[in-house]
Amino acid sequence: MTSRTPQQATTDDWAALAGIRPLHARVAEYLRRGLRRGVYPLNRPLPPSRVLSEQLGVSRTTVQAALQTLLDEQLIVSRPRSGMYPVVMQVAEEPSVTPVDWNQLFYKVATPVPQIVEPDHSRYPFPFLSGQIEQAAFPTRSWLKAVNQAMSGKNLRVSLGDPRDGDDPELVKALIEEVLALRGVHAGPDEVMITVGTQQGLSLLSRALLGPGVRVAMENPGYVDAQHAFAGAGAQIQYMTVDEFGASPQGTVDAHVVYLTPSSHHPTSVALSPERRRRFLALADGQDAVIIEDDYDAEIRLQGPPLAPMKSVDRSGRVVYLGTFSKYLAPGLRMGYVVAAPELIAQLRRFRHYATKAPSPMLQRSLALFIRSGDYARQLRGYRVRARSKFDHFAEAVGEYLPGFADQLTVPQMNMWLRMPGGGDAGEWARRARSRGVLATPGSLYYAPGNVVRTDELRVGLASIPEMRIAAGVRALGTSL
Numbered sequence: 511m512t513s514r515t516p517q518q519a520t521t522d523d524w525a526a527l528a529g530i531r532p533l534h535a536r537v538a539e540y541l542r543r544g545l546r547r548g549v550y551p552l553n554r555p556l557p558p559s560r561v562l563s564e565q566l567g568v569s570r571t572t573v574q575a576a577l578q579t580l581l582d583e584q585l586i587v588s589r590p591r592s593g594m595y596p597v598v599m600q601v602a603e604e605p606s607v608t609p610v611d612w613n614q615l616f617y618k619v620a621t622p623v624p625q626i627v628e629p630d631h632s633r634y635p636f637p638f639l640s641g642q643i644e645q646a647a648f649p650t651r652s653w654l655k656a657v658n659q660a661m662s663g664k665n666l667r668v669s670l671g672d673p674r675d676g677d678d679p680e681l682v683k684a685l686i687e688e689v690l691a692l693r694g695v696h697a698g699p700d701e702v703m704i705t706v707g708t709q710q711g712l713s714l715l716s717r718a719l720l721g722p723g724v725r726v727a728m729e730n731p732g733y734v735d736a737q738h739a740f741a742g743a744g745a746q747i748q749y750m751t752v753d754e755f756g757a758s759p760q761g762t763v764d765a766h767v768v769y770l771t772p773s774s775h776h777p778t779s780v781a782l783s784p785e786r787r788r789r790f791l792a793l794a795d796g797q798d799a800v801i802i803e804d805d806y807d808a809e810i811r812l813q814g815p816p817l818a819p820m821k822s823v824d825r826s827g828r829v830v831y832l833g834t835f836s837k838y839l840a841p842g843l844r845m846g847y848v849v850a851a852p853e854l855i856a857q858l859r860r861f862r863h864y865a866t867k868a869p870s871p872m873l874q875r876s877l878a879l880f881i882r883s884g885d886y887a888r889q890l891r892g893y894r895v896r897a898r899s900k901f902d903h904f905a906e907a908v909g910e911y912l913p914g915f916a917d918q919l920t921v922p923q924m925n926m927w928l929r930m931p932g933g934g935d936a937g938e939w940a941r942r943a944r945s946r947g948v949l950a951t952p953g954s955l956y957y958a959p960g961n962v963v964r965t966d967e968l969r970v971g972l973a974s975i976p977e978m979r980i981a982a983g984v985r986a987l988g989t990s991l
Contacts, residue, residue: 524566533568537576540566545585545596555593556586623737626955631974636948636983640777640925640971643840647896652885653876660875669875673868675859677704681878685847688881693808694822695831700852703859706869707844708806708834712736714858714865715830715848716743719767719800727765729757730963731956733776733804736769749958756782759789767800768793773817774807777956777969778927787820794828804832809890812898812922827851835877837973838893845869845877897924900972900980907981911988924973927953930966930991939968943990948983 523543530536541556550556557565559573566573577594580586586594631637632645660669668678682702690697705711712735720726722744728736730749740747750761756775762768768790772782782790794801803820811817821831831849839845848858862868880886901922909916914931930936937952953967975983 534572534575534579537562537566537568537573538579541576541580542585545580550596552596555589555595558593623741623959624734624955625738626734626951628949628951631949634944634947634949636946636979636986637974638948638950638970638972638983638987639974640951640969641837641841642971642974643838644974644976646976647893648840649885649889652883652889653880656876656880656883656885657872659879660872665875665879669872671871673871673874675863675868677702677868678871678874678878681874681881684878684881688886689833690849693805693816694818695849696822697849698852701849701855703848703850703855703862704869704874705846705848705862706866707836707841708804708832708846709735709739710862710866711832711846711848712739712802712804713742714861715767715802716740716745717861718854718857720745724767725765726767726769727762728769729771729775730761730958730961731777731953732769732958733771734956736804737958740769747958749961751963752778752780754780756780756786757790759786759793762790762793762797762799764797765799767802769802769804770820771804771806772820773805773811774923774925776804776806777925777951777953779807779921779923779925780927781817787823791820791824791826791828795826799828801829802832803829806832806834806837807924808833809838810894810897810924812894812901812924821849830854838890843873843877845873896977897972898922900924900975900977903977903980904970904972904984907984910981911985912991924971926970926972928968928970929964930968933966936966936968939991943987946986946990948986948990950987 524540527536527539530539544550556562556577559570559577562573563570577586581588581594585597587597588594628639631639631642659665668680679699681704682699685702686697686699690702705714716739720740720743724743724745725748726740726745727748727750728740729752731752732749737747745767748761748763748765750757750759752758752775756772757770770782770790772787774781790801793799801820801824805819805821808816808819819831821829827850832846833849834846835843836845848855850858868874901919901924904926905916905919908919915928918928919926930939937954940950940952943950951969951971952965953969954962954965956969957963970987972980
């Protein structure tokens with residue numbers, strides 16, 4: 511074996527051993543590895559403590575302590591006036607380690623469901639995406655004012671305290687009085703729970719209401735994250751088709767849970783008709799089912815008054831209402847809520863306690879102050895004005911650069927579900943558009959596995975793109991067609 515210096519042979523070892531403490535133990539392990547690999551020949555002394563000290567950047571005292579450890583372990587021997595010598599040429603290698611096969615250790619593997627993972631939209635000039643915001647429109651000054659208030663005076667104790675199982679009573683009260691009441695949803699404090707976004711609400715509801723073999727009905731195409739939550743619970747998912755009147759109740763047979771996005775279907779944006787809302791409520795009563803109403807887009811109706819939630823006419827208490835602040839404030843806030851019967855809310859709190867406890871008390875108090883100040887209502891009004899202006903610019907640009915799609919823009923929306931005239935591959939269209947700086951989502955990604963009905967649909971959102979770039983973005987989209 512060719513002799514090598516310790517620094518040549520085990521430089522990587524020294525860095526890899528950074529987590530070992532105390533320092534002399536790290537030096538001792540470094541030298542053991544050198545002995546194990548035959549770095550130090552049997553008939554030659556180990557480098558002097560002064561040399562090792564300089565090589566490793568440690569004190570001579572530390573090196574001497576490490577050498578004493580190796581002496582005690584009888585891995586080296588001291589020869590008077592000569593130095594420290596290896597006792598054996600090699601130390602036995604550590605036993606081989608079998609890599610962990612995590613797939614064999616997982617208790618449960620969810621049914622494969624497609625994921626929609628978009629790139630960082632800030633790197634693209636034309637992000638026609640939903641679920642994001644235009645950062646320049648965030649009310650930074652008003653929000654910082656609320657945060658400063660939350661971190662001072664009597665609010666500080668709440669913001670820095672342990673929430674345990676409870677939510678900030680001030681946020682719950684503000685939500686009930688200034689958000690839910692305006693939608694016709696009347697609830698008491700024991701019927702409301704704050705969540706870390708809609709996904710946590712869906713996850714907790716899946717744990718409380720679903721299990722292996724339990725039937726849940728959802729829209730197809732539909733909200734992919736809901737599919738993941740239901741599949742993760744082991745539920746049997748059955749799919750409801752969607753037409754111009756929204757989801758069809760025919761897909762709810764024997765379902766224990768029915769998941770709907772009635773105000774603005776995700777992803778097509780069609781509203782569930784009043785007649786079908788009544789049918790779903792009657793079906794839920796008839797088969798002892800629960801309806802999860804995900805009202806993610808409630809505040810952003812661009813034409814006419816907001817649609818009344820199904821929860822507002824629910825007399826039996828079977829509707830579980832999900833809401834979020836992420837869509838029109840910022841997804842980074844991760845703030846949502848569940849409105850349901852007190853018994854269900856109590857169960858969800860128990861499950862939440864052992865997962866995350868309550869959402870950040872500081873963010874909760876900040877949001878409560880933001881709502882009470884009137885800044886939340888002002889932000890919503892400004893958002894709607896900007897959103898309508900964006901849609902008008904988009905429709906004008908479509909008329910010029912994508913005239914074949916103009917007749918599909920009859921209802922002002924923040925998210926458009928476009929079908930290619932004459933058919934085509936929207937996935938390929940989206941790929942070509944991305945090379946021109948345009949982000950848009952192929953509609954096929956929203957369909958359930960094995961249930962892709964069409965491949966010629968494209969979802970185009972206006973939330974994150976600046977208004978001044980819309981026309982150029984539509985032109986690039988048209989060039990990519």
